[in-house]
Amino acid sequence: MALDAAQALKWLAEMGADEAILPEPVDRFAESEAQKSGAAASPSGSASPASPRPALNRPQPAAPPAAPAMPRTPAAAVPAIPAGELEAMAQGCKTLDELAQFLDGFDACPLKRTATRLCFADGLPGAHLMIVGEAPGRDEDEQGLPFVGKSGQLLDKMLKAGGFDRNSDDPATSVFITNAVFWRPPGNRNPSTAELLMCLPFVRRAIELAEPRIVMTAGNIPTQALLGTTQGITRVRGNWRKLSIGGRDVDLMPSLHPSYLLRSPEAKRLAWRDMLGVKARLTSQ
Numbered sequence: 001m002a003l004d005a006a007q008a009l010k011w012l013a014e015m016g017a018d019e020a021i022l023p024e025p026v027d028r029f030a031e032s033e034a035q036k037s038g039a040a041a042s043p044s045g046s047a048s049p050a051s052p053r054p055a056l057n058r059p060q061p062a063a064p065p066a067a068p069a070m071p072r073t074p075a076a077a078v079p080a081i082p083a084g085e086l087e088a089m090a091q092g093c094k095t096l097d098e099l100a101q102f103l104d105g106f107d108a109c110p111l112k113r114t115a116t117r118l119c120f121a122d123g124l125p126g127a128h129l130m131i132v133g134e135a136p137g138r139d140e141d142e143q144g145l146p147f148v149g150k151s152g153q154l155l156d157k158m159l160k161a162g163g164f165d166r167n168s169d170d171p172a173t174s175v176f177i178t179n180a181v182f183w184r185p186p187g188n189r190n191p192s193t194a195e196l197l198m199c200l201p202f203v204r205r206a207i208e209l210a211e212p213r214i215v216m217t218a219g220n221i222p223t224q225a226l227l228g229t230t231q232g233i234t235r236v237r238g239n240w241r242k243l244s245i246g247g248r249d250v251d252l253m254p255s256l257h258p259s260y261l262l263r264s265p266e267a268k269r270l271a272w273r274d275m276l277g278v279k280a281r282l283t284s285q
Helices: 005-014 028-041 083-091 096-104 138-143 150-161 193-210 220-227 258-263 265-284
Strands: 121-123 129-133 176-179 214-218 241-245 248-255
Touching: 083 193, 096 193, 129 193, 129 220, 150 258, 150 265, 176 193, 193 220, 193 241, 214 220, 214 265, 220 241, 220 248, 248 265, 258 265
Parallel strands: 129 176, 129 214, 214 248
Antiparallel strands: 121 176, 241 248
16 A cells, blocks of 8 residues: 555655755646646647756755765765775874864765764763764664664663763763764665775774763674674673773673664663663772
8 A cells, every 4th residue: 555645755765765865845746737738739749858947045054064074076086095094093192172173174985075063072081981872773873873862762771770871070970972984874874894994993983082880881782893803792792891992801791772672671680780880890990
């Protein structure tokens, strides 16, 4: 059965088609009528081309904050950057602010061409707990902050239940949050391996500069990227690992992503167990 207009619009939004491609809407009905009129007036029976429509003087929405000027490269011409060069770029950033500014002008990652803005981090730099999620979604892409949609709301509830708050100014109770990639993948798809590898040196540098006591990964993507494993999150979650970064070993707790918990509420008890483990280790340090 054909979808009605509201269902079709909802389906498009869920598939990630949530932005207009052209600055002005195209009235296909008017074009169709113009073509029919031209066809009726033409002796040969062929439709004459419709006259171009005048541009509408409609106010345009405010553009997101502009990134530092940097020439954009066509998609087909974007070069692959060797891992060593990416690492050097990341290490060249001496503070988290410098890292965010660099990424704001970094055009090599293909995800940036389809995203609205950079989504780097939120919370308190220097917090004892750092969370690395998977990728920004639509809400994160609009606001430029990680974990602000439904998954983020659940994460905030979990953090508060564990005694943490991303808005706290106390490193012992606050949290610093980022993602495995810094731009929203089209349609909320999973990041590709190439996209993950391009962002990984900057994720590791963010961890190094933030100096957390514990890193908590949320979901398959950051866990596999940071630990270099192919094991699924349900096999590795709840088991402490060591992450070697910046000449020191950081305790890492793999856990489930809040979006998975929204789909599978029965798994919340496992994520809560992971949170309690993190809380206990921080308290004992």
